[in-house]
Amino acid sequence: MTTTDPLLAVAGLTVRFRLPDAVVHAVTDLHLDIRPGELVAVVGESGCGKSVLAHALLGLLPRNATVTGRALLRTDSAGSRSGSAGSRGGSALARGGDGAAPVDLLACPPRQLARQVRGRVVGLVPQSPATSLTPVRTGRRLLVETLRAHGHTGADAPVAADRLAVDVGLDPADLDRYPHELSGGMAQRLATALALAPDPPLLLADEPTTGLDRPLVDHTLDLLRRRCDAGAAVLLITHDLAAAQRVADTVAVMYASRIVEHAPTEALFEAPGHPYSAALLDALPQRAFRPVPGHPPMLTDLPAGCAFAARCDRATPACRVQPAFTGIRAGQVACHHPLERAELCAEVPA
Numbered sequence: 001m002t003t004t005d006p007l008l009a010v011a012g013l014t015v016r017f018r019l020p021d022a023v024v025h026a027v028t029d030l031h032l033d034i035r036p037g038e039l040v041a042v043v044g045e046s047g048c049g050k051s052v053l054a055h056a057l058l059g060l061l062p063r064n065a066t067v068t069g070r071a072l073l074r075t076d077s078a079g080s081r082s083g084s085a086g087s088r089g090g091s092a093l094a095r096g097g098d099g100a101a102p103v104d105l106l107a108c109p110p111r112q113l114a115r116q117v118r119g120r121v122v123g124l125v126p127q128s129p130a131t132s133l134t135p136v137r138t139g140r141r142l143l144v145e146t147l148r149a150h151g152h153t154g155a156d157a158p159v160a161a162d163r164l165a166v167d168v169g170l171d172p173a174d175l176d177r178y179p180h181e182l183s184g185g186m187a188q189r190l191a192t193a194l195a196l197a198p199d200p201p202l203l204l205a206d207e208p209t210t211g212l213d214r215p216l217v218d219h220t221l222d223l224l225r226r227r228c229d230a231g232a233a234v235l236l237i238t239h240d241l242a243a244a245q246r247v248a249d250t251v252a253v254m255y256a257s258r259i260v261e262h263a264p265t266e267a268l269f270e271a272p273g274h275p276y277s278a279a280l281l282d283a284l285p286q287r288a289f290r291p292v293p294g295h296p297p298m299l300t301d302l303p304a305g306c307a308f309a310a311r312c313d314r315a316t317p318a319c320r321v322q323p324a325f326t327g328i329r330a331g332q333v334a335c336h337h338p339l340e341r342a343e344l345c346a347e348v349p350a
């Protein structure tokens with residue numbers, strides 16, 4: 001395997017939640033690759049399935065969830081990284097040599113996920129850190145314990161904790177507070193520090209800039225970018241298109257449980273191919289500032305064909321059939337009537 005092979009290759013990921021009287025189609029037939037050193041942003045309106053995607057990869061879904069598909073994680077990942085500050089203890093998974101078999105995160109026994117994957121090989125910055133931080137320990141204790149569990153020893157761990165605090169934009173003195181004494185933005189930064197502490201080869205950052213003002217948003221984004229540049233792979237989940245544009249290599253646009261377009265960042269922002277991507281960009285204040293018309297469909301009651309058709313001025317009877325879409329690299333768009341670059345450029349004000 002080379003470093004250009006995907007670190008994580010997700011194929012056909014589908015998540016359903018059983019409710020007493022309905023089934024929630026939370027993620028449908030999702031394909032996504034992330035390579036070492038690559039930052040992939042997943043964007044889309046609230047409720048489209050972004051967090052469920054991250055939780056499915058980490059085995060964190062509740063019991064009413066059914067997950068199918070594959071999510072193959074390379075097991076030689078940590079060993080293949082260069083220039084990274086971490087790769088200290090690693091895990092049995094991460095220490096696999098070249099040619100070691102990948103692990104399917106979706107088929108991994110819960111104990112193995114908990115002991116060898118979560119927080120070690122795959123880090124998570126959760127969307128609601130305030131509820132995931134242990135309330136009876138100070139930030140410093142949480143961070144030092146995490147660092148010690150991942151190879152930092154003796155006096156090294158407190159020093160590394162202070163350094164991480166500064167990295168995420170926290171005053172090290174704030175580490176002496178308990179989680180309930182932190183503002184939402186401070187808890188968010190502490191959660192980011194905790195996720196980064198083991199220096200995982202793959203980081204899932206679910207809305208890591210919530211509650212931060214713009215300079216701190218940019219600070220956090222640039223920190224994630226630097227982790228990528230040191231060899232990590234980052235999946236950035238965000239509703240903030242400016243954040244994606246600032247740091248992502250590629251952007252996957254999710255709508256009603258599916259990725260509808262996945263393109264290199266510059267191409268997507270210059271000339272989106274899917275009408276939904278174009279509508280999202282049009283909603284930006286610095287563009288047309290026009291909200292996406294209508295509302296997303298209920299995930300318990302999705303149409304058989306394109307779920308965006310009801311809101312799309314390009315829809316035709318062809319859209320009653322689900323458009324094929326399996327990926328990114330060929331510039332494929334999940335649409336029967338994708339936008340042409342020239343057409344779109346004419347619409348974007350200079």
Ligand SMILES: Nc1ncnc2c1ncn2[C@@H]1O[C@H](COP(=O)(O)OP(=O)(O)OP(=O)(O)O)[C@@H](O)[C@H]1O
Nearest residue numbers: 017024026045046047048049050051052053062299
């Ligand atoms: N345990 C559950 N049982 C039933 N439905 C669920 C469950 N967890 C999530 N859902 C539903 O799955 C869908 C996707 O949720 P998800 O949290 O992934 O959205 P999201 O894109 O992250 O939204 P946001 O931007 O608001 O965070 C939503 O309709 C949500 O209500």
Ligand code: NI
Nearest residue numbers: 050051052127
């Ligand atoms: Ni979410």
